[in-house]
Amino acid sequence: MFETLKMEQNSQSVSKQNETVDLLDIKNVLKNSGIFFSFNGYISQNVLGGMGDVIEAKLLELNVDNSIVNRVFAVFTEQMQNVMNYSKQKSINNRDEYESLGISVVGFSEQKGKYFIGSGNFIDENDVKSLSEKLDKINSMSQTDLKKYYKAMRRSGDEAHHRGAGLGFIEMAKRATEPLLYRFIPSDQDEKFFQLFVYI
């Protein structure tokens, strides 16, 4: 009896030592923030497709209005394709797909009574200034102005590059009910963690 108990204690302390994180803690942090979907890792187009399905299904299961489901899906897609295009940690995998390290969350804020979609990825320190100027400009606009700006940028193609039209943030702002909430978190000397929350 005593032997068994001792062995159990031993195996417990061994496993504790081998684990670096307590996943239940992470799970509780997510849960307490109202987050019902999260992903951290390599994002490719196929991963995005699967995640989009899961988010859509979950929202439909919660009987969320169709127009809100569509807006969440659209913002999620723009965020993930931004991560794929702009994350500093980007590579091409052995299936010839682009994949980028990023994080994605979708949840419901009880406090605001709104759904939110969040994304995070590392970006180059040099891109911080232009990115924050772009986001501030978008955040200063009314919905009417945003619509005009979107159409003007789409016509001119000024922000377009070979992998995108440069319209993603305007698209998100058009679908949002609040300004885009963004932050650059210091991490390394030449890179910052860029996080973005959009409330629907």
Next chain:
Amino acid sequence: MDTLHIEATKFTPDILLDPEERLIRLVGKSYPENTFDFYAPVLEWLQNYFEIESSEDTTIELEILYFNSSSSKLFFDLFDIVEDAHNRGHKIEVKWIYDVENESAEEAGEDYKDDFEMLNFHLVEK
């Protein structure tokens, strides 16, 4: 000219470019990873079509349930080609088909109609 048919995928619409029927039809969702590369053959086909084929009636039907921002730019470029052809004398009817419950598809159609006011552009409720 040959017919070009690209079957739908999870991320791209069914695309039919049929010179005999004089029909250009895109149905489905559009949010590919590399939008401009994906649609390059489609735009090229269109340019050739309006150059080679006669200017009789052509119908263009777009029924796009969802599209990402780079596809939005791509469709703009597509309508640009179509408007050019219209200005050169081609008879073209554009139908933007949407489901009544899909507000953003309807709004997107209105925006394109605004941008290409020279075109014979109809919003068609499904």
